[in-house]
Amino acid sequence: MRRSLFRRVIFGLAVMLLPGLVTVGSGGLIDVDGDADEKPLSFVNDVLPVLSKAGCNGSHCHSKPEGQNGFKLSVFAYDPESDYNEITGDNRGRRIMPGAPEQSLLLLKATGAVPHEGGERFASNSPAHAMLLRWISSGAPFRVEGEPELESIYVSPAEIVVEPESHQQLTVTARYSDETEKDVTALTRFESRADEFATVDENGAVNVGQRSGDAIVIAQFMGKVAISRLTVPTRHDLPEDAFAKLPATHFIDRLAYERFQRLGLMPSDLSSDGDFLRRASLDLIGALPTVEQAREFLADSDPDKRTKAIDTLLEHPRWADHWAVKWADLLRPNPDRAGVKSVYLLDQWIREQFRNNVPFDEFAKAVLTAEGSTHRFGPAVVFRDRREPADRTTLFSQVFLGVRMECAKCHHHPNEKWSQDDFYQMAAFFGEVKRKGTGISPPISGSAEFFYHSAGGKVKHPVTEAVMKPKPPDGPFAKIPEGDDPRQALADWVTQPDNPFFAKAIVNRVWGEMMGRGFVHPVDDFRASNPANHEAVLNALATDFASHGYDLKHLMRTIATSRLYQLSSTPNATNIADTGNFSRSYKRRLPAEVAADAVAQVTGTPARFAGLPGATSAVEVWNFKTPSDMLDAFGRPDSSSDCPCERNMSTSVVQALHLMHSDKLQEQFSAKGSRLTRLLSDTSLQNNEIIDELYLAAYCRYPDPDEQKLASDWLAEAGTGADDPANARRGAVEDLLWALLNTAEFVFNH
Numbered sequence: 001m002r003r004s005l006f007r008r009v010i011f012g013l014a015v016m017l018l019p020g021l022v023t024v025g026s027g028g029l030i031d032v033d034g035d036a037d038e039k040p041l042s043f044v045n046d047v048l049p050v051l052s053k054a055g056c057n058g059s060h061c062h063s064k065p066e067g068q069n070g071f072k073l074s075v076f077a078y079d080p081e082s083d084y085n086e087i088t089g090d091n092r093g094r095r096i097m098p099g100a101p102e103q104s105l106l107l108l109k110a111t112g113a114v115p116h117e118g119g120e121r122f123a124s125n126s127p128a129h130a131m132l133l134r135w136i137s138s139g140a141p142f143r144v145e146g147e148p149e150l151e152s153i154y155v156s157p158a159e160i161v162v163e164p165e166s167h168q169q170l171t172v173t174a175r176y177s178d179e180t181e182k183d184v185t186a187l188t189r190f191e192s193r194a195d196e197f198a199t200v201d202e203n204g205a206v207n208v209g210q211r212s213g214d215a216i217v218i219a220q221f222m223g224k225v226a227i228s229r230l231t232v233p234t235r236h237d238l239p240e241d242a243f244a245k246l247p248a249t250h251f252i253d254r255l256a257y258e259r260f261q262r263l264g265l266m267p268s269d270l271s272s273d274g275d276f277l278r279r280a281s282l283d284l285i286g287a288l289p290t291v292e293q294a295r296e297f298l299a300d301s302d303p304d305k306r307t308k309a310i311d312t313l314l315e316h317p318r319w320a321d322h323w324a325v326k327w328a329d330l331l332r333p334n335p336d337r338a339g340v341k342s343v344y345l346l347d348q349w350i351r352e353q354f355r356n357n358v359p360f361d362e363f364a365k366a367v368l369t370a371e372g373s374t375h376r377f378g379p380a381v382v383f384r385d386r387r388e389p390a391d392r393t394t395l396f397s398q399v400f401l402g403v404r405m406e407c408a409k410c411h412h413h414p415n416e417k418w419s420q421d422d423f424y425q426m427a428a429f430f431g432e433v434k435r436k437g438t439g440i441s442p443p444i445s446g447s448a449e450f451f452y453h454s455a456g457g458k459v460k461h462p463v464t465e466a467v468m469k470p471k472p473p474d475g476p477f478a479k480i481p482e483g484d485d486p487r488q489a490l491a492d493w494v495t496q497p498d499n500p501f502f503a504k505a506i507v508n509r510v511w512g513e514m515m516g517r518g519f520v521h522p523v524d525d526f527r528a529s530n531p532a533n534h535e536a537v538l539n540a541l542a543t544d545f546a547s548h549g550y551d552l553k554h555l556m557r558t559i560a561t562s563r564l565y566q567l568s569s570t571p572n573a574t575n576i577a578d579t580g581n582f583s584r585s586y587k588r589r590l591p592a593e594v595a596a597d598a599v600a601q602v603t604g605t606p607a608r609f610a611g612l613p614g615a616t617s618a619v620e621v622w623n624f625k626t627p628s629d630m631l632d633a634f635g636r637p638d639s640s641s642d643c644p645c646e647r648n649m650s651t652s653v654v655q656a657l658h659l660m661h662s663d664k665l666q667e668q669f670s671a672k673g674s675r676l677t678r679l680l681s682d683t684s685l686q687n688n689e690i691i692d693e694l695y696l697a698a699y700c701r702y703p704d705p706d707e708q709k710l711a712s713d714w715l716a717e718a719g720t721g722a723d724d725p726a727n728a729r730r731g732a733v734e735d736l737l738w739a740l741l742n743t744a745e746f747v748f749n750h
Helices: 002-016 043-053 080-088 105-110 127-137 251-263 273-285 291-299 305-314 318-331 340-355 360-368 380-385 389-400 420-430 486-494 502-515 535-547 552-561 592-603 629-633 653-661 663-670 675-681 687-699 705-718 725-741
Strands: 022-024 030-032 150-156 159-161 167-169 171-176 181-183 189-192 198-200 205-208 213-221 224-232 433-437 449-453
Touching: 043 080, 043 127, 105 127, 150 213, 150 224, 171 213, 189 198, 198 213, 205 213, 205 224, 251 535, 273 291, 273 305, 273 318, 273 552, 291 687, 305 552, 318 340, 318 389, 340 380, 360 389, 360 486, 360 502, 380 389, 380 433, 380 449, 389 420, 389 502, 420 486, 502 535, 502 552, 535 552, 592 629, 592 663, 592 675, 592 687, 592 725, 629 653, 629 663, 653 663, 663 675, 663 725, 675 687, 675 725, 687 705, 687 725, 705 725
Parallel strands: 159 224
Antiparallel strands: 022 030, 150 171, 167 205, 171 181, 189 213, 198 205, 213 224, 433 449
16 A cells, blocks of 8 residues: 555656646645546546456456456456556556657557557547547546546346347446446447347347347446346247236236236146156255155146145155255355364254254254354364355355355456455454364364354455444444354354345255246346356245245245146147246256166165165265266265365266166066066066056156057067076166167156
8 A cells, every 4th residue: 555655656756747737636636737627537447448448358358367468457456546556557658658658568559559469449530549648648546526426327228028039238337436427339338148149239239049048147336236137038929818818826826927927928838746746856855756756746637736746755764864055055165275173073964954844044054153062063074174265255155145246356347346344354354263172184184173262363354454334234233242253244244134236146056956047047146247047036936035034945945836836848839948937847967866866766775875775775875086987977076176066067068878778777676576586476466567667767657558569569569589597688678778778768758
C-alpha cells in the first residue's frame, strides 16, 4: 500500500511539471482541471472497462500468472490499484507519456503501430483510442474526486420469447452508487451459453437459430455479471387446451407444465409399470426390484400402487447406505492422507445419519462446527483433511451452498460476482479452528488428531493483507459474541429457512440424482451465468423442503410421486430434442455400486470384496482401494483426488468389455446357489418360465412375444444333437442371461 501511494504521488508530482495541469488531491485522488463540458476520466471507471473489452486482462493475455512480455494485469480487473501501478509506474512509467500522449506505448501497441504479440486491439481512430488519449493527456488519474462506485449491471431484455431464425439486440446498463445509470453495451463482453440455439456478437446482437429451447447470454462488465434468457418455442401447433387436460399430482407438475407450454413441449406419456418400479427402486435404494416384487406390482390393479411402492422403498434399510454413499463422495478424504481409521469413522457416521433420517440442516451443522478426536467423531475428519481455512471454504461452499468459489481464491470469479473479499470473508469463519495431536503423514496417518475452537486465529487477504471479518456469501457481516466459535454463526446462517443457497443446493443435488441432471447443471455450480432451467419448480421445492424440516425422505417422496418423475423416456415429436427441461425421462447409466449390485441380484451371486464379509453389497464398500474391476470400470470416484468427487457417468468401451468378458462375472453365473443353478435344478420349470424370470430379474418386465419366441427357440435348440444335453442347456441359459446383461436396457435406468 505504501509503495503504491508513493508511486501515485511521484507520478502526480511529475505530471505537474507538464502542461496537463494535474494536482494531487486528498486521499491519493487526482483532481483534473479540464474542459467543464467534458466529464473527467478515471482509470477505474473509464480506462479499465476499455482494457477489459479489448481483452487485455483476459487469461490468455496479460493476466496470465506470469504476465506477458513483462506486462501483467489482474484477471478481469479484480485488482485495479495493481493494474494502475503496472501501467503508470512499472518500468519507469514507459507505458504512458503525459507530455506526448499519442506516443504512449499503451496506445502504440494496442493499435498495432508497434509490434504487439496480441495484435491490434482497437483502431487509432476508434472511441477507445480517443478516450485513452484524453485520459493520458489529463494526467492519467486513478480516480476522480467524488466519482461513484459501480454497483450492478442489468441486461435488457432480461427474459423474452423469440421466434426461431430471428434477431434481438441486447442493451447493458450500469448502475452507480450515486443512482446514475450508463449504457455500457459497447464495453461489455458477451457470451452465449447455447450456441446451438443462439449466437451473440461483440456488440450484443443475438442471432437465433432454428432449434427450440433456452438461450442464455452472459453480459460481463467490470466484474459484474447479468444474463438475458431467450426462450425459443417449438413450431409445433398444439391445441390451446392441450396442457389443461394433463393430469398433475402436485405443484411440480403444474409449474413444469407452464414452462412446457411456453416452450411448446408436450410431455411424454406416463412410463409403464415395469419401468416405473425399476426406476424408483434404482433411484431410491440403488437396487433392482426382486422377481417377486415385480410380479406382484405388475399384477396389482390398485390405482395408488405407485405411491405405496415409493413409501415402501423409502423405508427400506438399503435407502440409508445408497444415499450415504452420495454424500460420502463429497466429503470422504483419501485414507492414505487422513488415516484409514479416521476415514472409516467418517463413513460410518454419515451412514448412521441417513439410517436415522437426521434432518439435513442438522447434518450440515454437525459438519460445519465439528470438534473432537478424529478417532471418535466422524465430522472432525473433514477438518483433518481440509486443514486450512481456504480449503474448507472451497469444500463447504460447493457441498452446502452449491457455489464454486474456488476461482475467487486467486482472482475475481470470471462468470460470477464473487471476489477475493467474498472468498476470504467466508474463510474467516474457520480462522479460529485449532488442532493438536499428530498431523497427517501419508501414507500411514495412523494417530488421532483433536480439533477445537480457540479465539485468536486470523485470516488475511492475500493481496491487501487486511484481516478479514467473517461474512457469508451475499450475507451480512456476522455478529459473533466474544469467545464464541464463528462457525456456529455460519451454520446458523446456512440453515436458515430463507437462506438463498442451502435448500436450493440440496434440492438441486437430489433432483439431479433422481432425474439425470439438476435444474442447475452441474449441480454444484449456482451462479448468475448458469441459471436454473425450471426456476419456479426449484424455488417451490426448496421452500417445501425447508418447511418440512429439511427431511430428505419427504423431498424424495415429493419428487418421486410427481408425474414429471414418472414420465416415459420415449420422446414424442415435440420433445425429441429436449435434453434439459424434463419433458421426458432421461436414460442414465447405473452408478458403479448400483451396477455391481444389480449384477449380483440378477445372477443371484454376491460379489466378493477383499477384507469384507461375503454378503457385503457394493454400496457398503467405503474404501476406493478395495479391489474391484467392476467398480473401477463403472467410475467409482477416487478419493485420492481433490473432493468433492463428482462421478463420471459416461459410458465407455471398458464397461462393455467388462460385462462381455469378465471372468468374475462368469463365476457369478455358475456359482453354487446362483440363479441359474437354481432354475436349472428345478426340472418342473418350463423354458418360458425360466425366460420370464430372467426378464423380470433384469428388466422388471415380461418379455414381449417376439422376445419370448426368440429365447424359446434358442433354448429348445440348445440340446439338439449334443453329447451332453444338460450341459448344452445350461450353456444356452447362461448365454441368454449374458445377453440380457449386455444390453442398454440393463445398464441404463430408463
